[in-house]
């Protein structure tokens with residue numbers, strides 16, 4: 001009999017940035033690490049969100065002992081409102097992370113019945129044959145953790161998202177001494193964040209952002225508007241600190257910003273001197289150089305407060321000449337165009353704009369190459385698996401691991417759905433399970449498939465042609481000539497002749513069967529074939545062709 005092995009299966013987050021989700025399985029016990037979402041790419045037309053496919057887990061639901069969340073970013077908690085009700089297992093996280101999860105679950109009405117457990121930094125939980133210890137890591141959100149997972153075959157270390165900031169604004173620096181201690185004991189497997197594996201050197205400390213904000217607040221002649229992610233609690237803290245220094249009052253704008261700030265204040269992750277935070281109704285009559293707004297919109301999201309202000313579409317606030325806008329975030333890949341347009345609009349309204357390309361108003365929350373190497377050197381794992389990143393990121397991270405002496409055959413570059421099996425001696429990718437994207441569009445989850453997306457792409461490229469055929473209910477014979485309506489395909493006034501000509505052609509196809517009413521499936525295919533060929537010859541376009549039969 002072969003000895004049981006530890007299985008590591010990424011359901012998301014490998015070969016992509018986002019929707020991080022990892023399964024660890026040993027005999028009859030499964031734990032899940034992170035349940036994140038991904039924002040849709042440009043080709044996913046009309047899709048709001050992307051979440052992981054969890055069919056693999058649904059078959060083994062009774063074996064799942066719990067979910068552990070490393071920190072409160074969307075790409076680690078965002079799919080919980082959709083997937084937790086299906087899995088119905090306890091969720092373990094630190095206090096702030098749990099607060100953010102509650103906010104998310106409540107938004108989607110999935111909070112009741114959820115079993116949320118708080119674990120302290122450095123605390124642990126036993127889940128079946130796994131004992132999981134949460135150690136602090138520095139990231140762009142407080143209360144972020146990495147995991148030390150004691151398994152029957154050895155210790156696995158999961159870095160979460162991390163960097164090595166020795167002077168973080170809030171939260172603890174990464175616990176390097178605990179990691180060094182583990183390294184001396186012997187670690188079987190390290191799973192480590194690859195998001196910034198392309199960047200040489202070290203990621204700058206959050207402190208440089210504080211200095212940049214200080215300069216801006218001191219010099220700005222009028223109001224300052226800072227936009228960032230609502231989850232970037234440490235950045236919000238920096239804004240409050242800097243505002244206090246320059247006798248400005250801070251107004252939070254927008255629902256998610258308000259909710260997060262309130263929750264973080266209550267839980268003690270944000271602190272504000274008395275009288276610094278203000279309500280919008282106190283704004284009237286305040287001198288402009290005493291005002292700071294904090295709002296979302298750093299990604300150019302069309303419904304965010306900043307974008308509305310930039311477009312003169314916000315109910316309460318407009319950009320005024322002399323305002324200073326600080327975009328304290330980098331665009332998530334895919335959002336660049338939206339962000340650039342917002343910056344353009346802000347300049348047009350007369351604002352001065354600071355963003356990452358012109359001032360150091362943002363540092364990212366992930367380690368660069370030297371930090372990744374340091375972690376590898378401290379933990380000294382037998383096996384290494386880079387996680388969190390596109391294929392190029394994990395590949396580069398694998399190269400870094402080789403450069404610090406991990407044998408190539410002990411490094412595993414996986415993609416979503418790959419199954420890595422380990423015992424204390426050997427590791428091997430043994431198979432692949434179903435994984436992939438589940439699309440969330442409006443209220444629907446998962447019923448938008450690749451066919452719908454292909455149709456949307458087709459419509460967006462070449463438009464559509466609807467052919468309406470009226471037939472006699474009794475005889476099944478054509479009445480009059482068919483109608484042809486197009487949308488997004490050609491200018492109907494200019495192409496009048498072409499459409500007229502086609503009406504006749506379609507009529508002839510329908511007449512072909514003599515007096516015998518033809519079969520609808522046959523007519524449908526025939527019309528599409530003929531029109532497709534014709535339109536392609538004439539226009540080199542392939543509109544979607546939809547024949548309709550109306551019985552009258």
Ligand SMILES: [Zn+2]
Pocket residue numbers: 071073139161365
């Ligand atoms: Zn993160």
Ligand SMILES: [Zn+2]
Pocket residue numbers: 020073075076161388
């Ligand atoms: Zn992340």
